[in-house]
């Protein structure tokens with residue numbers, strides 16, 4: 001699987017004929033080295049919650065590529081209102097799609113959607129555990145530390161994408177505790193150094209994280225995994 005970090009909580013991946021992106025915060029993301037014109041044939045979009053640094057360029061990408069969109073019920077119904085099809089899941093729900101299995105996980109956070117008419121309710125914030133082939137990825141979304149994460153040990157997570165920036169989410173010390181609870185094979189820090197309030201040192205996270213391998217991805221870096 002190819003995995004590319006586009007900064008903040010946005011990751012792009014390619015596996016088989018699938019080109020997926022999660023939390024597509026591209027245009028307004030100061031650390032994202034590409035524009036949406038650089039993306040080709042996006043087949044799947046995952047959105048953890050409605051905040052603009054996660055919902056990002058969803059509407060433009062949907063209009064351009066007509067991908068399968070997987071998010072929560074409220075964001076899905078907002079997209080449906082804009083005549084964009086989307087699957088609206090609920091926290092704890094699991095579904096076997098043709099491409100793999102998706103479970104929506106809880107996140108301790110909030111969720112609103114910015115619209116031209118102001119903020120609207122964005123449902124429960126979440127994260128995703130999704131499986132492509134035999135690859136299981138847990139993208140925690142924006143969340144504080146929660147003991148529920150211990151349950152995800154049984155999902156045998158290969159890669160955990162974990163926020164470390166603090167202020168809006170857990171900081172790197174809590175992120176280390178989160179990794180201890182989930183016990184993934186690999187942890188990738190995210191949601192840091194985009195804004196002043198979420199400055200964090202991923203090397204410090206790597207040093208403190210004795211519970212999994214850490215891969216620090218540079219903004220725009222692509223790895224084969």
Ligand code: NI
Pocket residue numbers: 049051054109110142168
């Ligand atoms: Ni948020």
Ligand code: MN
Pocket residue numbers: 051053054142168191
């Ligand atoms: Mn955020």
